[in-house]
Amino acid sequence: MTSFKEFCRVCKVIEETAGSLDMTDLVSELFSLVTTEELPVVTHFVMGEVFPAWSDEEVGLGTGLLLNALSKSSGISVKKIEDIVRDTGDMGKTAVKALSKVSKGQATFSSFLDSPVELSIMEVFERFRNIASATGKGSQTSRIKHLQYLFNSASSEEVGYIARLAIEDMRIGVGEGIVRDAIAKAFAVPVASVERGYMLTNDMGLVAVTAKEGGDEALLNLGLQVGRPIKLMLAQVTPDIETAIKDLGIVAAEWKFDGARVQIHKNGDEITLYSRRLENITDSLPDIVSAVKKAVKANSAILDGEAVAIDENGRPKPFQEILKRFRRKYDVENKVRHIPLTLNLFDIMYLEGESLIELPLQKRREFLVSSVENSDLVRVDNQLITSDISEINSMYEQALRAGHEGIMLKNPDSPYSPGKRGKNWLKKKPVMETLDLVVVGAEWGYGRRTSFLGSYALACHDPDTGRFLPVGKVATGISDEQLSELTELFKEHIISESGTFVEIRPHVLFEVAFEEIQKSTNYESGYALRFPRLVHVRDDKSIEEVDTLERLDDMYMTQRK
Ligand code: AMP
Numbered sequence: 283m284t285s286f287k288e289f290c291r292v293c294k295v296i297e298e299t300a301g302s303l304d305m306t307d308l309v310s311e312l313f314s315l316v317t318t319e320e321l322p323v324v325t326h327f328v329m330g331e332v333f334p335a336w337s338d339e340e341v342g343l344g345t346g347l348l349l350n351a352l353s354k355s356s357g358i359s360v361k362k363i364e365d366i367v368r369d370t371g372d373m374g375k376t377a378v379k380a381l382s383k384v385s386k387g388q389a390t391f392s393s394f395l396d397s398p399v400e401l402s403i404m405e406v407f408e409r410f411r412n413i414a415s416a417t418g419k420g421s422q423t424s425r426i427k428h429l430q431y432l433f434n435s436a437s438s439e440e441v442g443y444i445a446r447l448a449i450e451d452m453r454i455g456v457g458e459g460i461v462r463d464a465i466a467k468a469f470a471v472p473v474a475s476v477e478r479g480y481m482l483t484n485d486m487g488l489v490a491v492t493a494k495e496g497g498d499e500a501l502l503n504l505g506l507q508v509g510r511p512i513k514l515m516l517a518q519v520t521p522d523i524e525t526a527i528k529d530l531g532i533v534a535a536e537w538k539f540d541g542a543r544v545q546i547h548k549n550g551d552e553i554t555l556y557s558r559r560l561e562n563i564t565d566s567l568p569d570i571v572s573a574v575k576k577a578v579k580a581n582s583a584i585l586d587g588e589a590v591a592i593d594e595n596g597r598p599k600p601f602q603e604i605l606k607r608f609r610r611k612y613d614v615e616n617k618v619r620h621i622p623l624t625l626n627l628f629d630i631m632y633l634e635g636e637s638l639i640e641l642p643l644q645k646r647r648e649f650l651v652s653s654v655e656n657s658d659l660v661r662v663d664n665q666l667i668t669s670d671i672s673e674i675n676s677m678y679e680q681a682l683r684a685g686h687e688g689i690m691l692k693n694p695d696s697p698y699s700p701g702k703r704g705k706n707w708l709k710k711k712p713v714m715e716t717l718d719l720v721v722v723g724a725e726w727g728y729g730r731r732t733s734f735l736g737s738y739a740l741a742c743h744d745p746d747t748g749r750f751l752p753v754g755k756v757a758t759g760i761s762d763e764q765l766s767e768l769t770e771l772f773k774e775h776i777i778s779e780s781g782t783f784v785e786i787r788p789h790v791l792f793e794v795a796f797e798e799i800q801k802s803t804n805y806e807s808g809y810a811l812r813f814p815r816l817v818h819v820r821d822d823k824s825i826e827e828v829d830t831l832e833r834l835d836d837m838y839m840t841q842r843k
Contacts, residue, residue, distance in 0.1 A: 322487025330452035344774030374442035540764035541590035573598030
């Protein structure tokens with residue numbers, strides 16, 4: 283059994299290490315050191331996750347609860363702890379500082395125990411699991427108690443990492459790439475096999491244990507499983523249809539429906555639906571569940587599609603309407619009546635026990651068509667296989683006339699590549715492309731808006747350094763109602779405050795439109811946006827989908843041309 287203290291010792295060394303090769307070595311040593319039971323937990327912990335991204339289990343602790351627990355454990359007021367957050371800019375350092383001030387007379391859990399406890403990695407995990415499973419009345423108190431127990435049983439180094447795990451932000455610079463290489467090194471398996479295993483299972487913890495127990499052979503046996511969502515294949519922008527034809531030759535053209543992505547798992551009569559962020563949204567969409575049950579004839583299948591909210595004329599309603607359905611937990615039936623949905627299926631990844639992702643799109647399409655009986659609610663729409671530009675243009679115009687976003691042009695020979703954004707799926711929309719940027723800060727307003735967070739600082743991602751680089755601020759396009767919703771949302775993710783500016787944990791993406799992208803020395807990305815305005819809060823997208831610096835470079839170059 284490995285102690286949590288040992289885990290924290292290694293994290294500290296990793297945190298102080300700059301080179302990614304050295305970091306990989308340290309993570310790999312850690313993976314070799316821990317037991318098989320601890321391995322998946324440690325794999326997630328180093329990446330700042332408690333549970334795998336696809337899992338229904340979620341820690342769900344906001345900054346508010348964490349501050350509350352720290353206050354109870356330290357005897358210091360929440361207000362004073364907020365001052366420390368402002369000073370340190372980091373929850374980990376805040377926890378260490380607050381708890382180092384615990385007065386001798388302060389009763390802690392461990393002060394009631396005969397001998398001080400030494401936390402094991404598994405015990406910390408179990409406590410987080412208890413926190414995640416607490417529901418209903420009294421759940422807040424119970425969550426705070428579990429956190430308090432952890433804080434009061436921990437040494438000062440451990441306290442910092444517990445606080446960071448609580449908000450799933452480890453800040454030691456370890457991401458999927460380092461974990462992938464570390465698994466390969468620790469268990470002497472090829473990086474490509476680890477990558478493939480991850481692509482199919484979406485769970486690095488499972489991949490690590492499989493590599494440890496069965497080596498490369500076992501990794502190659504990993505496959506898709508109904509009930510475990512896989513990452514979605516993503517699309518890249520094409521400036522125009524001609525370029526797409528130049529890139530792909532013949533294309534499979536489909537409407538780009540204006541809705542929200544859904545991944546559908548069917549196992550007999552059991553249907554599970556996942557959002558683009560792979561959250562389980564089954565309970566919010568009972569109408570789609572029963573329609574899928576009837577329309578999909580296969581016994582077991584994993585399918586990909588777009589749910590569209592439709593008005594009385596069958597035209598798509600605004601995107602925000604559909605999110606109201608996806609998020610609904612109570613009074614679902616009422617929303618089913620008011621915001622009816624249809625589901626357009628466009629891909630199939632798994633059928634009757636077999637993975638289809640390595641098959642070419644055309645072949646998958648045959649399986650899709652033969653597995654689905656179109657109904658009013660669920661359908662496989664037309665697809666055109668062609669290289670004829672005028673034919674594609676008229677499909678594009680039809681899609682726009684019907685109120686949809688544009689068209690998708692796909693490579694008919696391409697496999698389904700989970701989590702990949704590449705040239706095999708191209709999207710063509712009429713408007714100038716927008717950027718999906720992550721909110722990293724905000725400003726408290728003044729006058730009528732003093733109690734609202736506005737003027738949001740935005741950043742893109744630099745995959746080379748793993749950092750988020752500021753691109754500017756957006757304050758237009760936000761209604762008063764939205765401002766109040768966003769303030770509530772971001773309050774839970776404040777890392778530090780200085781004057782009226784607050785730093786926000788990168789978590790939520792804004793889709794922003796703008797007039798022009800300019801070179802600028804004001805922001806670390808080297809770019810600034812002219813007249814940016816908020817188009818949508820993309821809370822259907824995960825942080826991994828934030829646009830990269832490379833995308834900004836490309837946009838800048840295209841614009842200059
Ligand atoms: P974007 O959200 O702009 O990156 O565009 C890609 C999204 O378009 C996908 O994630 C789907 O949600 C949506 N979409 C709509 N129709 C299709 C289609 N026929 N094939 C693939 N994606 C589609």
